[in-house]
Amino acid sequence: MTQNAWNSPNLDANGEVLIGSGSTIPVATTITGGTNCTVVNGANTVQLTYTGSTAGDWVLTHSASANNSAELTFTGLSSTYFVYMIVVDNYVPANDGDRFYYQTSTDGGSSYDSGSSDYYYQGWEADNGGTVGALDGEFDKSNILGSGTYQPGNATNESSSAVSYFYNPSASDYLRSTNFNTTRDDTGETVLLAIHSGRLQATAVDAIRLFCSGGNITTAEVRIYGRVAS
Amino acid sequence: MTQNCWNSPELESAGNGKILIGSGSGRSAAANITGDSNVTITNGANSIEVDMSEAAGALVKISTATASSSASVAFTGLSSTYFMYIIKFNDVQPATDSTFLALRTSTDNGSSYDSGASDYSWSMNYLNQTGSENGEGDAADSYIRVIGDNGTNDMGTGTNETGSGTVYLYNPSATKFTFVNTESFFFNQDTENTAVYVGGCRESAADVDAIQFIMSSGNIASGEFVLYGVKNT
Numbered sequence: 001m002t003q004n005a006w007n008s009p010n011l012d013a014n015g016e017v018l019i020g021s022g023s024t025i026p027v028a029t030t031i032t033g034g035t036n037c038t039v040v041n042g043a044n045t046v047q048l049t050y051t052g053s054t055a056g057d058w059v060l061t062h063s064a065s066a067n068n069s070a071e072l073t074f075t076g077l078s079s080t081y082f083v084y085m086i087v088v089d090n091y092v093p094a095n096d097g098d099r100f101y102y103q104t105s106t107d108g109g110s111s112y113d114s115g116s117s118d119y120y121y122q123g124w125e126a127d128n129g130g131t132v133g134a135l136d137g138e139f140d141k142s143n144i145l146g147s148g149t150y151q152p153g154n155a156t157n158e159s160s161s162a163v164s165y166f167y168n169p170s171a172s173d174y175l176r177s178t179n180f181n182t183t184r185d186d187t188g189e190t191v192l193l194a195i196h197s198g199r200l201q202a203t204a205v206d207a208i209r210l211f212c213s214g215g216n217i218t219t220a221e222v223r224i225y226g227r228v229a230s
Numbered sequence: 231m232t233q234n235c236w237n238s239p240e241l242e243s244a245g246n247g248k249i250l251i252g253s254g255s256g257r258s259a260a261a262n263i264t265g266d267s268n269v270t271i272t273n274g275a276n277s278i279e280v281d282m283s284e285a286a287g288a289l290v291k292i293s294t295a296t297a298s299s300s301a302s303v304a305f306t307g308l309s310s311t312y313f314m315y316i317i318k319f320n321d322v323q324p325a326t327d328s329t330f331l332a333l334r335t336s337t338d339n340g341s342s343y344d345s346g347a348s349d350y351s352w353s354m355n356y357l358n359q360t361g362s363e364n365g366e367g368d369a370a371d372s373y374i375r376v377i378g379d380n381g382t383n384d385m386g387t388g389t390n391e392t393g394s395g396t397v398y399l400y401n402p403s404a405t406k407f408t409f410v411n412t413e414s415f416f417f418n419q420d421t422e423n424t425a426v427y428v429g430g431c432r433e434s435a436a437d438v439d440a441i442q443f444i445m446s447s448g449n450i451a452s453g454e455f456v457l458y459g460v461k462n463t
Binding site: 128 | 431
């Protein structure tokens with residue numbers, strides 16, 4: 001944690017903490033706080049900056065919203081975090097039935113691996129009619145699957161939500177991930193996807209992108225959280 | 231973040247921009263500033279503490295509920311502060327043999343829970359230690375099933391026949407259909423290890439602000455439920 005002004009605060013002799021300088025300092029008027037706490041006194045401020053998350057903490061690292069977007073990219077993945085949790089809500093494709101996928105990068109997002117055998121997956125699905133099925137060989141392996149054979153819809157109230165874990169992407173090892181997804185598909189069914197997948201290259205991954213199998217992403221809210229490594 | 235004294239700091243009335251620590255007219259200078267997850271400024275017996283325990287991480291433990299012959303377990307006050315809620319439950323056991331665990335949601339902070347016959351839809355995949363894989367689902371139900379197939383893979387009351395798992399509740403404050411995912415493991419009523427995964431939906435474009443766990447029949451005999459929030463910003 002960095003304590004900016006607090007490392008050498010301006011203290012009055014009777015135990016008062018001063019903000020600003022000079023002989024006639026106006027009253028502090030605003031106190032706001034998120035991850036930082038800022039006390040504002042006109043042009044003068046005292047700020048507490050909190051940068052000291054400890055091992056095991058989950059930290060919000062990325063936030064993005066799709067608005068008719070071709071893709072959402074997330075760069076700067078690093079060994080600071082042992083695992084990343086990606087939460088996707090309200091994914092709606094511009095074209096009815098377009099799935100969402102992930103691809104990874106090893107050059108900071110300048111390019112994303114898209115070879116037909118770059119990735120692997122194994123999983124299963126279920127629909128609200130009780131039908132279940134394994135996923136194995138239905139797709140080429142040029143993506144990490146965010147959706148399965150059931151296709152996300154774009155009619156009213158049709159969307160997808162998902163939580164994915166990407167384990168230790170900075171390791172020079174195959175990237176491994178798990179993904180749980182609930183989708184209101186293009187037929188109006190509520191479907192489940194549970195899948196394990198990853199990148200078949202022992203190279204550190206430092207960026208990922210979320211994109212659509214066809215056109216744009218009409219909407220999606222994405223948050224990525226990193227779990228601080230030791 | 232909780233800003234203890236800082237929500238209503240004591241300011242000197244003369245308008246000279248001083249924040250007061252302690253009380254009385256003869257205060258001595260604040261002597262110590264210490265801090266790790268919290269920052270404490272000490273002035274003799276008086277102090278100001280800025281509690282940063284939540285700022286340290288995005289995953290916040292909100293509350294714990296322990297079932298003890300309980301008709302239901304509920305968490306209220308869900309809000310847009312959190313983008314997703316995670317509920318971990320452990321060692322849950324029903325009071326009635328061969329029943330299943332389910333959840334419902336509320337839009338009035340728990341005064342009532344939606345239980346209409348077509349309020350929810352859900353899909354389920356379960357894998358039993360015998361090697362069988364099966365599905366269940368319902369396009370119109372009065373709950374989202376969490377554990378149990380209403381058949382040969384339901385929860386039991388025998389020794390060790392308990393269930394543990396995780397519920398992901400996505401952005402419940404958004405005015406849209408609310409989605410959940412669950413992943414659970416339990417020993418069924420025949421003490422067989424079973425994994426179960428669920429995708430569920432509250433079929434109403436409404437702001438969900440509470441969630442409830444119930445058994446299909448009878449009480450929840452025991453079990454611990456912990457609610458976590460994953461910060462939105």
